[in-house]
Amino acid sequence: VIAEELKKIMEGEVETDEETLKKYSRDASLFEIKPEVVVYPKDTEDLKRIVRFVSAKKALLPEISLSARCGGSDMTGAPLTDSIVLDFTRHFNHIKEVGDKLALEGMSGGYAVVEPGVFYRDFEKETLKKGYLLPTFPASREICALGGMVANNSGGEKTLIYGKTIDYVKELKVILADGEEYELKPLNKSELQEKKQQNSFEGEIYRRLHGLIEKNYELIKKAKPNVPKNSAGYNLWDVWNGETFDLTKLFVGSQGTLGLITEIKFSLVKPKPYSGMLVVFLKDLSHLAEIVTTVVPFRPSSFESFDDNTFRLALKFWWGFFKLFAQNPFKLAFAFLPEFLMVFLHGLPKLVLLVEFEDDSEEFVLEKLKELRKELISKFKVHLRLAPSAAKAKKYWFIRRESFNLLRKRVKGLQTAPFIDDLVVKPEALQEFLPKLYTILNKYNFFYTIAGHVGDGNIHIIPLMKLADESERAKIKKAMDEVYDLVFKFGGSMTGEHNDGLIRGAYLKQMYGEKIYSLFEEVKKIFDPQNIFNPGKKIGVDLARALSQMKRS
Numbered sequence: 130v131i132a133e134e135l136k137k138i139m140e141g142e143v144e145t146d147e148e149t150l151k152k153y154s155r156d157a158s159l160f161e162i163k164p165e166v167v168v169y170p171k172d173t174e175d176l177k178r179i180v181r182f183v184s185a186k187k188a189l190l191p192e193i194s195l196s197a198r199c200g201g202s203d204m205t206g207a208p209l210t211d212s213i214v215l216d217f218t219r220h221f222n223h224i225k226e227v228g229d230k231l232a233l234e235g236m237s238g239g240y241a242v243v244e245p246g247v248f249y250r251d252f253e254k255e256t257l258k259k260g261y262l263l264p265t266f267p268a269s270r271e272i273c274a275l276g277g278m279v280a281n282n283s284g285g286e287k288t289l290i291y292g293k294t295i296d297y298v299k300e301l302k303v304i305l306a307d308g309e310e311y312e313l314k315p316l317n318k319s320e321l322q323e324k325k326q327q328n329s330f331e332g333e334i335y336r337r338l339h340g341l342i343e344k345n346y347e348l349i350k351k352a353k354p355n356v357p358k359n360s361a362g363y364n365l366w367d368v369w370n371g372e373t374f375d376l377t378k379l380f381v382g383s384q385g386t387l388g389l390i391t392e393i394k395f396s397l398v399k400p401k402p403y404s405g406m407l408v409v410f411l412k413d414l415s416h417l418a419e420i421v422t423t424v425v426p427f428r429p430s431s432f433e434s435f436d437d438n439t440f441r442l443a444l445k446f447w448w449g450f451f452k453l454f455a456q457n458p459f460k461l462a463f464a465f466l467p468e469f470l471m472v473f474l475h476g477l478p479k480l481v482l483l484v485e486f487e488d489d490s491e492e493f494v495l496e497k498l499k500e501l502r503k504e505l506i507s508k509f510k511v512h513l514r515l516a517p518s519a520a521k522a523k524k525y526w527f528i529r530r531e532s533f534n535l536l537r538k539r540v541k542g543l544q545t546a547p548f549i550d551d552l553v554v555k556p557e558a559l560q561e562f563l564p565k566l567y568t569i570l571n572k573y574n575f576f577y578t579i580a581g582h583v584g585d586g587n588i589h590i591i592p593l594m595k596l597a598d599e600s601e602r603a604k605i606k607k608a609m610d611e612v613y614d615l616v617f618k619f620g621g622s623m624t625g626e627h628n629d630g631l632i633r634g635a636y637l638k639q640m641y642g643e644k645i646y647s648l649f650e651e652v653k654k655i656f657d658p659q660n661i662f663n664p665g666k667k668i669g670v671d672l673a674r675a676l677s678q679m680k681r682s
């Protein structure tokens with residue numbers, strides 16, 4: 130019935146066939162939730178009509194809602210819904226401008242204006258043509274789109290030096306709960322004052338949100354997690370600094386719960402032409418903290434890791450893996466011969482660290498690599514390998530980038546179970562944190578891989594499980610409780626970049642405390658009083674219900 134009514138009011142397509150509903154029942158998370166209808170809005174006018182339609186229906190149908198979706202590669206269940214899915218990739222997929230700083234005053238580097246449904250892979254081709262890069266691309270760069278990256282505040286292998294997506298979003302266009310489109314950008318005091326004086330929904334948002342932040346200013350600033358990266362909760366701490374009021378900071382990372390993004394203005398950087406990598410093979414974790422604190426001051430552009438299980442799987446499935454992901458699997462397999470030999474002679478390393486430097490000068494990169502190698506050799510007994518160019522480093526990046534995909538595609542009969550997939554502690558705490566974490570994981574007898582951004586203290590743990598098995602599924606909530614208790618004891622965050630979604634949202638109260646959570650609730654009410662946008666994410670997450678909707682295969 131809803132589908133029929135939607136067809137009457139919108140120009141884009143409305144689909145309810147089984148195949149479409151099945152496809153949109155999944156993302157890359159643990160869950161499977163079938164939507165009632167999938168729609169492909171044609172333009173902003175379509176979106177406005179849809180929002181107004183849902184708003185008018187709410188009183189009669191309290192469960193009706195809108196969940197935005199781009200690439201659908203989310204690992205938390207955030208784009209899943211049993212109501213209406215809005216797919217942005219079919220029509221909102223235009224790159225409107227890619228330009229340089231001359232066109233945009235006060236910005237170093239370039240800029241781009243895009244619609245949210247543009248896939249990152251297509252966007253990068255265009256920005257590189259102009260000599261620019263959005264450096265916050267995630268490992269899912271081939272399957273994710275820009276709207277998803279913004280809504281999740283994604284990060285990736287270059288975040289250590291370049292920051293996260295939030296640092297590159299300069300302006301947003303969004304449709305809010307009143308069905309109107311608004312521009313969000315940093316405002317100075319007098320611009321804020323003007324907004325607050327408006328007698329409109331927009332004016333009310335600025336008045337109430339500014340009031341909320343002013344009233345709880347110290348509390349909010351104190352609540353900001355003291356770790357290098359965080360995507361948990363609403364990013365209230367960066368909205369207002371006494372001089373500038375910037376709603377983009379709140380919208381980025383809000384997982385489609387405050388409104389719909391229709392346009393993004395990004396700043397871009399000039400990629401550095403030269404890079405080189407030092408690969409560090411650790412037999413155990415006994416010196417991890419010292420190694421991390423030795424490496425970080427050298428200011429690498431990336432400091433990544435993967436563990437023995439990732440390595441083991443890459444070796445075990447090497448042919449299928451290389452065939453699946455590499456254009457020339459023979460060449461890649463050949464490139465790994467020294468590593469095969471090393472494993473044969475010395476056994477598998479517990480952790481492999483990838484330290485990459487990039488710069489405009491090749492000499493600078495080589496010098497940095499040499500200095501770091503010297504320092505590490507003088508202090509630690511570690512096995513090192515130098516990959517002094519991007520071409521030589523490619524094979525290591527291959528394992529790191531494809532580690533999650535490797536699991537998803539190759540391990541038969543088992544499913545990847547992302548529920549503790551994005552932990553963050555201070556990097557120097559990893560050495561103490563990891564053995565405690567291993568104790569918990571081993572207690573549940575999980576087979577898991579660890580890969581991540583060691584320089585940011587951000588690790589991705591992906592257990593492999595038989596989700597059809599009731600006793601296996603029952604482990605998930607218990608293990609999550611224990612792992613998140615541990616993370617919070619270390620003052621960490623449960624998500625550095627993947628965000629909260631269905632899987633983690635229920636722990637926000639524990640992470641931030643009752644008061645901050647109640648501010649999050651107020652934020653949601655200010656923007657979305659009828660609970661139209663992606664309900665049950667960020668606020669009011671029902672974990673028991675979500676876990677009952679877990680996929681079985």
Ligand SMILES: Cc1cc2nc3c(=O)[nH]c(=O)nc-3n(C[C@H](O)[C@H](O)[C@H](O)COP(=O)(O)OP(=O)(O)OC[C@H]3O[C@@H](n4cnc5c(N)ncnc54)[C@H](O)[C@@H]3O)c2cc1C
Pocket residue numbers: 156157196197198199200201202203204207208217245266267268269272273274275276277278279280281282283284285286384385386388389390391533534626627663
């Ligand atoms: C193999 C693999 C590796 C990954 N590696 C990383 C990584 O390195 N770093 C990282 O950060 N993440 C990673 N992820 C998670 C995920 O890919 C990223 O968060 C990605 O940016 C999501 O983009 P998407 O287009 O797929 O978003 P979707 O899954 O479609 O949606 C994500 C969220 O954005 C919201 N949204 C989408 N469009 C809009 C819109 N127009 N307006 C408002 N809200 C919207 C959705 O409602 C949802 O809440 C990985 C996932 C996989 C499967």
